[in-house]
Amino acid sequence: MGPRNLFGHGGAMPSPAINARAKLQALRERPQAKVLIIGGGINGVGTFRDLALQGVDVALVERGDYCQGASGASSHMIHGGIRYLENGEFRLVRESVVERNRLLRIAPHYVKPLQTTIPIFSTFSGVLAAPLRFLTHKQQGKPKERGAFLIKLGLGLYDSFSRDGGTVPRHQFRGRQRALEELPRLHPGIKYTATYFDASVHNPERLTLDVLQDGEKAGLVSGGSWSDTARASNYVSLQSMTAGVPSGSGSPAAGSTVRLRDELTGELFDFTADVIVNTTGAWVDLTNQAMGAASAFMGGTKGSHIVLDHPELLDACKGREIFFEHTDGRIVLIYPMGDRVLVGTTDVDADMAQDAVCTDGEIEYFLELIGHVFPDIPVDRSQIVYTFSGVRPLPRHDATQPGFVSRDYRIERQASAPGAVVFSLVGGKWTTFRALAEHMTDNVLAELGVERKVSTAKLPIGGGAGFPADDEGIQKWIKTHVSDNRDAARTAVLLTRYGTRAEDVISYLDGGPDRMLASTRELSVRELEYMAGHEQIGHLVDVLIRRTALAFRGLVTGELLNEVCEVLAGPLGWDAAAQSREIHHAQEVLERYHRVKVHSLVA
Structure with a gap:
């Protein structure tokens, strides 16, 4: 629905091999079900x-x-939503904290604890404005920065929601001197920092x-x-x-x-x-x-992000998310994701007739907010390797300002x-x-009229089942799965990408001759064939953006496009013309939606 986008384009493509679209064939062979999810x-x-x-x-x-x-354009956070307390959404915050703790246990391969620090520039600022924001869900006049008193109050309440089954430490406050010892590149004008833990999902x-x-x-x-x-x-x-016609007797629906x-x-x-x-x-x-x-x-709002290849900023974060209020009152974030730094996010009413893309104005906003907390670290557009935007599925909110929508x-x-x-x-x-x-x-x-049989509350998700509990366990797992054809670095990539389901992938890789791609040390020929057969790849760009983090990290090259496309062509049934279309399609998607230009070797 909505504007036709490049991911689900309407142009006819050669039919992929049957194993890649077996799930679609199953729908067509028996075109009915009790429940259809769209x-x-x-x-x-x-x-x-x-x-x-x-x-x-x-x-x-x-x-x-x-x-x-x-879902793929989020801030990659699994969090209780401390700022939702200001909106009075206590039920949501409680549920979010419980679910955050639960996901840390049932999906530990992708959901990790995230140490979060709030730089604070005042003590009592915002105390008078906060009740008005709480009651009206609107910003009255020039934004009043939230000071240490309000943040301390909010974090105390936030911690209280984690008492039952909590899996993360309670928050800590630091004075200016101690704060700058821990994070020396922070703005020297800070008065305090508050540090607490949420969680992140690096592979949503x-x-x-x-x-x-x-x-x-x-x-x-x-x-x-x-x-x-x-x-x-x-x-x-x-x-x-x-x-339609009732699919069975006794059905409550027609x-x-x-x-x-x-x-x-x-x-x-x-x-x-x-x-x-x-x-x-x-x-x-x-x-x-x-x-x-x-x-x-619905009344969705657009949120955009940028990804930076910036070792100096990465080091300045010291492994922490920096979560703070910008000068316009918007809560924003800077945090490391592997060897990159993610910066976000905006919150503006979305025009559903337009593509959700990161604009020049939003990029300027991100560069400015970095300078707000790290004033002596130069950042410019040349260090941006990827951008992404999405429309939050928020309820219709009429006059309520986007940041206050439930x-x-x-x-x-x-x-x-x-x-x-x-x-x-x-x-x-x-x-x-x-x-x-x-x-x-x-x-x-x-x-x-059916009774529930199983609860998912404690059920491990996918490769989270049996995932090593600590770094020592991870290293032991890697050592166990290293072989003559697969070194520790390659094995670590597989564990990170699949969790313990990497064992199935490794069995497939070891089932025949394999070789690493020349364009990246993070993919092999047989792994791509595995993805084609088991992960419903429809387009080349699916591998770059959603089956791997290669696009997110700014690692897509013309050589990579051609090599991945050539490998996928066999299992997906792409002839030469289809391969050319897939490469151009990937280039267009990356440029139009992510501001990434890749020059292909194919005309």
């Missing part, structure tokens, strides 16, 4: 997993790639894939063969909906047939479901409109659509995806 971001995928674990016949379609929209796209594959594996039947009760396919869009479109070939097919779950994020209203169930739930979620039930009951997700954030999926699943189960 939208393959983290909330849709989380709901898919939960329903599949309950034994529900569920299908999911995503018009582009999984985790392509807002791969975590989404893990959740999806858990749902698919829930469809395994005795003997290890696949059933067709949990099917999902990317690059499939919803076109329309018409009344059933409806939706028209779906294969975005890689342009082919149309029909699919029938009793219950439809709309998790298309900021496009919820447009999706409902296509189904004949018009709604006005980050909580709700589920809307509509029976006015022709036939099927439609559940629409309004809101939702990364941190609470498991709890949100649980709530959505419970609503669907009640609609179907």
Whole structure:
């Protein structure tokens, strides 16, 4: 829905090999399910997993790639949302802290503790303005900076939510001298720093894939063969909906047939479901409109980020996120992600008719905010290696300023659509995806008259099962899986990318002749073939942005484009013309959406 983007373009492509699109074929061979989920971001995928674990016949379609929209354009944080306290969203903060702690336990391969420091420039500033912000959800006049008193109060309350099952240390305050000893490059005018712990997710796209594959594996039947009760396919869009025939006796819903479109070939097919779950994020209203169930739930805001290759700034952060209030009152962040530094984010009303891209004005804003806390570290545009933007799936907020719009979620039930009951997700954030999926699943189960069988609260996600608990365990795992053809550095890359599912990948790699790519030491020929066969790759750009972090880190070259495309051509059935289109498509996506220009070796 919304403006046609380059990820799910409508041009016909040669049909990929059957193993790469087996999931789509499963939808077409049995075009019905009890539940159809529209939208393959983290909330849709989380709901898919939960329903599949309950034994529900569920299908999911995503018009582009999984985790392509807002889910892949987040600040890469798993956090309780300390600033939501100011909005009075205590329920959301409590749930977020509980879910943050839970994800640290059930997804330790991707979710890691994140030490966070707030530079503070005053003691009592904002004390009088805070109650007005709390009551009106608006900024009254010139922003009043939050001082140490307010921040101390908020962190105390924040810590209280972690008492039950907390997995991170409590906050600490530092005076100016001690603060500058710890972070000497901070602005010398600071009066205090406050340090607390949240969490980060360095691989949101791969975590989404893990959740999806858990749902698919829930469809395994005795003997290890696949059933067709949990099917999902990317690059499939919803076109329309018409009344259908009940799919079974005793069904509480009348059933409806939706028209779906294969975005890689342009082919149309029909699919029938009793219950439809709309998790298309900021496009919820447009999706409902296509189904004949018009709604006005959404009012998304755009958030942009930049990624810097800047060793000096990276060192200045000392491994911590720097989280602070900029001069306009906006809460912003700077934090290291591996060998790069992520800077964000903006919060402006989104125009759904336009592509979400990082603008020149936003880049200037980011460069300015870095200077606000690190004034003696020069930063310029040449150090930007990647930019990204997304539209937050926030509720319609009318006159409420974007920064004060609730980050909580709700589920809307509509029976006015022709036939099927439609559940629409309004809101939702990364941190609470498991709890949100649980709530959505419970609503669907009640609609179907089915009891919950399994809780996901303590269920490890994908490669988080059996993941080493500490650095010593990680080194032991790496040493165990090193071979004559795979050194420790390569093994570490695989563990980071897949968690303990790397064991399956390693088994595949060791099953035949393999070689590392000449253009990167982070991918091999057989690993790309594994991705093509097991991770539903539709386009070359999927590998660069969402199956690896090569684009995020600014490591995409013309040589890499050509080499990866050549390897994928076999399993995906791309002829020479298709390869050329894929390379140009990747170049266009990287330039248009991420401000990355890559000169290909192919004309």
